[in-house]
Amino acid sequence: MIAIIAWRNVWRNKGRSLVVIGAMIIGIWAMAFGGGFMQSFLTSYIESSIRHETSNGQVHHPKFTEDYDIQFSIEDYPSILTFLQQTESVESVTTRSLVNGMISSSRQATGVKIIGVNPKEEALVTELNTLISDGAYFEGISSNPVLIGNKLAEKLKVNVKSKVVLTFQDIDGNITAGRFRVAGILKASSLAISESSAYVLKSDMNRLLNIGDNVHEIAFTTISGTDDEALANTLQAKFPNDKVESWKEISPALVFMEQWMAATLKILIIIIMSALAFGIINTMLMAVLERIRELGMLMALGMKRVKVFLMIMLETIYLATVGGPVGLLIGYATIAYLGKTGIDLTDYSKGLEAIGYDSILYPMLQPMDYMQIVIGVITTAFLASIYPAWKAIKLKPIDALHTI
Amino acid sequence: MSTIIKAINVSKVYHKTTIPVHAVNQLSLSIEEGEFTAIVGPSGCGKTTLLNILGGLDQPTEGRVEVDGTDISIMKDSELIDFRLRNIGFVFQAYNLIPVLTALENVEFIMLLQKRGKKERHDRAMELLERMDIADKANSKPSQLSGGQQQRVAVARALASKPRFILADEPTANLDSSSTNNLLDLMAKMNEEQKATFIFSTHDQRVMDKARRIVTLEDGTIVSDVKR
Ligand SMILES: Nc1ncnc2c1ncn2[C@@H]1O[C@H](COP(=O)(O)OP(=O)(O)OP(=O)(O)O)[C@@H](O)[C@H]1O
Ligand SMILES: [Mg+2]
Numbered sequence: 001m002i003a004i005i006a007w008r009n010v011w012r013n014k015g016r017s018l019v020v021i022g023a024m025i026i027g028i029w030a031m032a033f034g035g036g037f038m039q040s041f042l043t044s045y046i047e048s049s050i051r052h053e054t055s056n057g058q059v060h061h062p063k064f065t066e067d068y069d070i071q072f073s074i075e076d077y078p079s080i081l082t083f084l085q086q087t088e089s090v091e092s093v094t095t096r097s098l099v100n101g102m103i104s105s106s107r108q109a110t111g112v113k114i115i116g117v118n119p120k121e122e123a124l125v126t127e128l129n130t131l132i133s134d135g136a137y138f139e140g141i142s143s144n145p146v147l148i149g150n151k152l153a154e155k156l157k158v159n160v161k162s163k164v165v166l167t168f169q170d171i172d173g174n175i176t177a178g179r180f181r182v183a184g185i186l187k188a189s190s191l192a193i194s195e196s197s198a199y200v201l202k203s204d205m206n207r208l209l210n211i212g213d214n215v216h217e218i219a220f221t222t223i224s225g226t227d228d229e230a231l232a233n234t235l236q237a238k239f240p241n242d243k244v245e246s247w248k249e250i251s252p253a254l255v256f257m258e259q260w261m262a263a264t265l266k267i268l269i270i271i272i273m274s275a276l277a278f279g280i281i282n283t284m285l286m287a288v289l290e291r292i293r294e295l296g297m298l299m300a301l302g303m304k305r306v307k308v309f310l311m312i313m314l315e316t317i318y319l320a321t322v323g324g325p326v327g328l329l330i331g332y333a334t335i336a337y338l339g340k341t342g343i344d345l346t347d348y349s350k351g352l353e354a355i356g357y358d359s360i361l362y363p364m365l366q367p368m369d370y371m372q373i374v375i376g377v378i379t380t381a382f383l384a385s386i387y388p389a390w391k392a393i394k395l396k397p398i399d400a401l402h403t404i
Numbered sequence: 405m406s407t408i409i410k411a412i413n414v415s416k417v418y419h420k421t422t423i424p425v426h427a428v429n430q431l432s433l434s435i436e437e438g439e440f441t442a443i444v445g446p447s448g449c450g451k452t453t454l455l456n457i458l459g460g461l462d463q464p465t466e467g468r469v470e471v472d473g474t475d476i477s478i479m480k481d482s483e484l485i486d487f488r489l490r491n492i493g494f495v496f497q498a499y500n501l502i503p504v505l506t507a508l509e510n511v512e513f514i515m516l517l518q519k520r521g522k523k524e525r526h527d528r529a530m531e532l533l534e535r536m537d538i539a540d541k542a543n544s545k546p547s548q549l550s551g552g553q554q555q556r557v558a559v560a561r562a563l564a565s566k567p568r569f570i571l572a573d574e575p576t577a578n579l580d581s582s583s584t585n586n587l588l589d590l591m592a593k594m595n596e597e598q599k600a601t602f603i604f605s606t607h608d609q610r611v612m613d614k615a616r617r618i619v620t621l622e623d624g625t626i627v628s629d630v631k632r
Contacts, residue, residue: 001509012503293499297494300459300494300496301488302486302488302514303489304482307517398456401496
């Protein structure tokens with residue numbers, strides 16, 4: 001009967017209870033949605049960074065990464081290549097030669113990272129071909145084609161088929177220049193690609209650099225679910241003269257971002273939970289204070305304090321258990337729906353793309369995350385119920401009865 | 405008839421300001437089984453304080469109260485709660501009933517706290533509501549009942565726990581004269597039929613007239629004790 005009394009007490013002041021329940025629903029929804037949104041932000045960012053930039057792992061000469069000195073090409077790269085091609089968890093591999101140089105049009109000149117690629121393998125590894133927004137992927141130009149990012153093209157005021165000159169030092173320290181023609185324009189959210197890279201054929205590049213067959217970089221992708229760090233370690237042990245890194249080492253920023261997002265989500269949850277807790281405590285304290293005489297009467301009649309405590313706690317928990325599942329359900333529905341259709345952020349995508357995000361996000365939340373929210377809400381409700389219940393049993397029946 | 409309550413040299417002193425208030429002063433009183441006793445006296449004479457002490461809701465500053473030979477003035481809080489549940493029925497001036505429960509549930513509730521069986525609870529509650537002439541309102545919430553009807557339910561509840569005695573502090577204070585008469589008549593009936601012991605306080609001359617013993621207080625002491 002205490003359960004019944006508690007349940008009916010919840011509905012004594014319908015308006016007030018509904019406000020708290022409503023707040024819970026919104027709070028839980030916000031947590032679920034916020035969590036899902038951030039998760040998708042993160043995943044989309046990391047996946048797109050791996051896909052288009054870092055790949056799952058890279059190999060360099062240990063000294064090359066320091067200052068892009070083209071002398072330091074990968075030692076014994078064919079055997080690494082063969083090994084990677086034979087590794088089951090490796091999806092695709094490509095090799096590149098790299099140099100920092102200048103790109104100039106008839107109007108402008110600017111610093112650029114020049115990347116010599118094998119078009120076919122590069123397409124498999126970084127899907128570079130999918131980024132073409134104008135022109136074609138190393139096609140339509142008879143000799144010395146180059147792909148540049150859209151921002152770079154704007155800066156240089158060039159179009160497809162325009163002439164550009166790439167200038168850099170060859171292996172002997174001589175300044176070399178090559179005439180190239182823009183085969184295609186790349187549109188990417190990554191600034192590195194859209195603003196400061198020029199892709200040429202590796203064969204053209206190596207000829208100008210005078211480095212023969214050598215490469216500076218091997219990049220590989222892995223099938224999903226691969227432990228990229230473990231693979232990198234295995235590879236490193238096998239080829240100690242070169243430096244093997246997984247995406248986490250190549251781009252510590254991604255790892256930091258992962259942690260930062262997790263921390264932000266925690267803070268968000270703590271804020272929402274505390275707001276909920278205070279809402280619940282406030283409501284229940286009001287409910288207790290309003291009923292001082294009644295509670296006094298119950299204790300005067302002989303209702304044990306434990307039972308009074310339990311009753312007030314139950315009332316609080318009922319409030320939470322009505323709001324909790326509803327909020328969770330709405331949150332789940334929102335995420336399930338938006339997870340399919342995606343959230344189109346095109347209107348804001350200028351800013352987002354500028355910092356490297358895709359403009360359509362697919363929110364998602366793991367079952368574990370839902371569990372965490374459920375546990376969080378129950379714990380919050382439970383903790384929030386203690387103080388009002390404590391207040392209630394601290395009443396002395398005689399004083400409570402005489403309160404006006 | 406055996407003695408149920410024995411108050412021996414009971415005093416209660418409040419120190420609200422610097423001047424001590426002797427709400428009850430060196431008072432001794434015995435209540436026998438089956439009594440129908442009114443505690444009367446001017447406002448502030450100590451009626452409520454005395455009833456609270458007899459009911460184990462308040463501790464005397466001095467003296468002791470024995471119920472069936474057990475000293476309740478030395479009991480711990482938690483023991484007192486249990487003691488009240490098993491031995492004392494209460495009817496308060498107002499706010500007697502749990503607003504979210506029906507009349508029937510309110511009467512059953514006290515027996516539930518006593519851990520009585522479902523059928524016994526229901527049957528006894530219905531029977532008492534019938535005796536108190538309020539069975540037709542068994543399924544009404546307190547807010548749907550008049551003040552007199554609420555007090556009748558409260559008396560039914562007080563009886564339901566089969567207490568040794570029932571304390572009622574000004575049970576008719578909020579009632580009009582016909583409801584007052586009606587309630588007192590029903591209480592008197594229960595006193596006879598169920599051999600229930602009633603101790604109630606009042607200001608009301610008509611209520612005093614129904615009592616079979618009138619204890620008059622003044623400044624916390626008994627100035628007259630008349631049995632009729
Ligand atoms: N909690 C308290 N603190 C201080 N003084 C109190 C307290 N309760 C009662 N008193 C004082 O004790 C005296 C007796 O009060 P009590 O309430 O017992 O009188 P009463 O006979 O019930 O009066 P009434 O007929 O107005 O209900 C009064 O002088 C009152 O002011
Ligand atoms: Mg009084």
